[in-house]
Amino acid sequence: MPRIAIGGFLHETNTFAPSKATFSDFDGASGYGHIREGDAIFEHLSQVNAAIAGAIQTGHDRGWNMVPTLWCAASPSAHVTEDAFERIAGRLLDLIARAGPLDGVFLDLHGAMVAEHLDDGEGELLARLRALIGPDVPVAVALDLHANVTPLMVKNADLLESYRTYPHVDMTETGARAAQVLAQMVETGARPEKAFLQAPFLTAIAWQSTWSEPARRLYQRLEEIAQGQTAASFNMGFPAADFPDCGMSVLAYGPGADKAARKMMDAVEAAEPAFNGRVWSADEGVAEAMRLAASARRPVVLSDTQDNPGAGANSDTTGMLRAMLEAGASGAIGNLFDPAAAQTAHDAGEGATIELSLGGHSGVPGDSPLRAGFQVEKLSDGVFTAPGPYYGGRVMEMGPSACLRINNVRIALTSAKAQMADRAMFSSLGIIPERERILVVKSSNHFRADFTPIAEAILVCQSPGPMAVDPATLPWRRLRRGLRLSPMGAPFEPKES
Numbered sequence: 001m002p003r004i005a006i007g008g009f010l011h012e013t014n015t016f017a018p019s020k021a022t023f024s025d026f027d028g029a030s031g032y033g034h035i036r037e038g039d040a041i042f043e044h045l046s047q048v049n050a051a052i053a054g055a056i057q058t059g060h061d062r063g064w065n066m067v068p069t070l071w072c073a074a075s076p077s078a079h080v081t082e083d084a085f086e087r088i089a090g091r092l093l094d095l096i097a098r099a100g101p102l103d104g105v106f107l108d109l110h111g112a113m114v115a116e117h118l119d120d121g122e123g124e125l126l127a128r129l130r131a132l133i134g135p136d137v138p139v140a141v142a143l144d145l146h147a148n149v150t151p152l153m154v155k156n157a158d159l160l161e162s163y164r165t166y167p168h169v170d171m172t173e174t175g176a177r178a179a180q181v182l183a184q185m186v187e188t189g190a191r192p193e194k195a196f197l198q199a200p201f202l203t204a205i206a207w208q209s210t211w212s213e214p215a216r217r218l219y220q221r222l223e224e225i226a227q228g229q230t231a232a233s234f235n236m237g238f239p240a241a242d243f244p245d246c247g248m249s250v251l252a253y254g255p256g257a258d259k260a261a262r263k264m265m266d267a268v269e270a271a272e273p274a275f276n277g278r279v280w281s282a283d284e285g286v287a288e289a290m291r292l293a294a295s296a297r298r299p300v301v302l303s304d305t306q307d308n309p310g311a312g313a314n315s316d317t318t319g320m321l322r323a324m325l326e327a328g329a330s331g332a333i334g335n336l337f338d339p340a341a342a343q344t345a346h347d348a349g350e351g352a353t354i355e356l357s358l359g360g361h362s363g364v365p366g367d368s369p370l371r372a373g374f375q376v377e378k379l380s381d382g383v384f385t386a387p388g389p390y391y392g393g394r395v396m397e398m399g400p401s402a403c404l405r406i407n408n409v410r411i412a413l414t415s416a417k418a419q420m421a422d423r424a425m426f427s428s429l430g431i432i433p434e435r436e437r438i439l440v441v442k443s444s445n446h447f448r449a450d451f452t453p454i455a456e457a458i459l460v461c462q463s464p465g466p467m468a469v470d471p472a473t474l475p476w477r478r479l480r481r482g483l484r485l486s487p488m489g490a491p492f493e494p495k496e497s
Contacts, residue, residue, distance in 0.1 A: 002186045004059060005099045006041070007069035007092050008052050008108030009125065012146060014240040014312025015114055016474055017078040017466045018362040023087055025074040028397070034072075035088070037095070041068040049168070049392025051142035052108040054175025062183055069095035071108065075417040076312040085115040089125050093132055104186045105129065105139045106179055111147020111162070112238040119243040123152030130156040138191065140182035142175045144168065146205070146238040150245040154196045158185060160251055162233035164219050166210045167421070167449035169389040181231055181253070192230040192253040195261035199248035199268055201484035202239040202471040203275040206305050206460050209445045211452070214274035221267045230254030234264055239471040240312060244480040275487040277460060279305075279469050282323035285461035286438070290329055293437040296456035299331070300437070303458065305444040306465030307364075309337065310419035315442045316359040317367045319463025324409050324440065331438030332431045334412025334420050335398070342415045345376045345402035352376045358404075358411075366464035374404040374411070378430040382414060386422035388450035396425070403429040410436075421446035423454070 011021055028034040036044055046056050052071055059066045070092045074080075096105065107129075113121030122141075129139065138158045143149070145163040153160060161178035163170055185191060210219050218234060226232040230253040237248040248268060252260040280288060280302075289300040302320065309315035315337040324331060341356050348354045353375050360369035382398030399415025412420070412429050420426075420441040426433045433439055434454050441447045444460075444467070452458070460469070468474050472485035479485075479492040 001063050001065040002103040003065045003067065003101065004104045004106060004182070005067045005069055005096045005102050006052060006055055006059070006106045007096070008071040009088055009092055010073035010108065010110040011080050011113045011121070012076040012110050012144065012238055012312070013079055013112055013114035014076060014467060015078060015242045016240055017312035018314055018364065020078045020116070021074045021080045021084060023081070023084040025077070026072045026084060026088060036071045038068050041071050045071060048394045049171045049390065050108065051171050051175030051178070054172040055106045055108070055142070055179040058176050058179035058183065067099040069099065075309055078312060080113060080115045080121060082116045085118065085121060089128065093128055096129065097132055102133060102137055104137060104182050105133065106182055107139070107141045108175060109141055109143060111143035111149060111153070111235065112241055114241050114243060120150045120152055120245065123150045123156070126153055126156035138182055138185035140178045142178045143233070143235065145236050147235045148237050148241055148246045149196065149235050149249040149251065151196070154194065154251070158191050159231055159253060160233065161231050162235050164210070164222065166208055166215065166236065167390050167446040169449050177231065193255065193257040195252045195257035197250045197261050197265045198245070199265065200482070201272055201487055201489070202247055203236065203487055204239065204469055204471055205311060205444045206279070206469050207275050207277045208236045209448060211448055214271040218267055218271055222264060225252070225260050225264050229257065229260050232260060232264065234268065240467060240474065242476055242478045244478060246479060247483060272487045280459050280461045282319045282461055282463040283327070285459045286323045286327045286329050288459060289438045290327060292457050298454055298456040299433060299439045301447070301451050301455045301458045302438065302440045303444060303447065303460045304440055304442045304463060304465070305460055305469050306462055306467050307442050308419055308444045308467050309417040310421070310443060310446055311467040313465050313467050314362040315417050315419070316362055317364055317463060317465050318359045318370045319367060320440045320461060321359070321370060321409065321411070323463070324438070325407055329438055330408035331440065332410040332412065332426060332433065332436045333440035334426055335414045335418065335442060336411050337414055337417050339399065339415040342400045342402050342413050345404065345413065346379055346400050348376055350376055350379055364464050364466060372406055374406050376402055377405050377410065378403040380429055382416065384424055384428040386424045388422040388424065390421045390446045390449045401429060403431055419443040419446055422450050
């Protein structure tokens with residue numbers, strides 16, 4: 001039986017975000033769960049929407065002798081601290097070293113990790129892994145669709161295989177695809193040709209959904225190209241990481257990889273003008289939602305895209321909440337991250353009215369806490385299962401949580417950060433999303449998987465937050481020269497120091 005080490009270390013880094021990822025953020029202090037080692041990986045991750053689950057299933061089907069090492073993830077944020085990176089990477093590599101002679105390694109990584117001391121977290125991890133196991137042991141890696149792929153990553157992995165959906169409902173399938181190619185490499189001893197190209201422009205994550213154009217047809221084209229290859233990926237990139245390799249890329253593996261990669265990149269470049277959409281201001285979005293809701297039978301959903309904790313924000317800005325209150329709107333908003341406010345609600349108890357300075361604690365320009373009285377409608381320990389397509393049955397640990405009410409607006413208040421991408425995040429707090437007139441979700445696209453079926457309409461709204469709806473507005477310093485900061489936009493030119 002092939003002896004295969006499996007593990008994972010995932011983080012998406014927004015270098016413009018307000019809060020860094022510490023070791024405790026990976027070790028159970030967020031809605032993502034705890035560091036899992038050994039058989040705990042099988043116990044907790046085999047049946048959830050995660051790439052490692054697909055690798056585990058493939059390993060079982062093929063009779064691998066799997067050696068589970070370490071898997072962890074933290075909510076997107078600013079840089080991973082040096083302490084966190086070195087402790088986790090060191091432990092993962094130590095467990096791989098202890099696994100003894102290996103026939104292969106499978107890793108579940110994000111692809112957009114920036115540490116305090118390293119621009120390219122995954123590239124450094126893979127370089128250290130290659131130095132540890134030598135050149136002959138094949139390495140397959142599953143990546144997020146938003147990976148900022150680097151030459152160092154391509155060099156040190158024999159395969160990089162990325163999700164093909166956004167919302168990411170195919171994480172398990174991606175892990176299975178990567179594991180199948182790893183099995184081929186183990187059985188044949190051969191490594192596929194590989195090709196890597198980087199796109200010349202950035203796109204906002206708000207317009208990257210594979211449920212919409214142009215991404216939908218681009219991924220259809222990728223499926224066609226992949227049929228003739230060992231593997232192929234189109235990475236949208238995460239456009240909030242200030243280092244030279246930020247951005248979209250194409251990967252191809254197998255005979256004629258260079259030609260296949262060029263075909264896919266030609267399609268990406270041709271689609272550049274289509275990567276745009278309507279963005280509503282907070283006030284305009286709420287007004288339009290109220291107009292639609294007057295005759296709608298289903299809720300109107302507003303995406304608070306710039307305060308998306310899935311893209312590094314703290315999920316605590318108050319711009320959309322203020323717009324709802326000023327317009328006299330009726331609905332719900334979530335998740336709002338404020339551990340101190342949640343504890344105050346728990347101390348007061350259900351039914352109490354409490355004075356709070358709610359949210360607005362991240363120092364985001366144009367944002368501030370909302371000082372007001374709130375009724376505590378429901379309390380929760382924040383532990384529940386999120387069964388929707390994105391979280392895929394993951395047990396969420398959101399810490400002490402509460403449903404607060406102010407006027408006709410209800411707020412899903414949490415003590416941990418995780419984007420509002422599952423209706424259970426509302427319903428666990430007594431908010432039935434299907435019954436609300438307007439729903440404000442702090443998410444850019446992942447919410448679509450579970451909320452589109454109940455939505456009358458979806459509007460992308462802009463209020464203060466660190467995940468810019470237009471990458472060109474960010475204060476870039478270190479991108480590669482000539483990269484266009486938005487579709488058809490101005491090229492980046494570094495300022496003279």
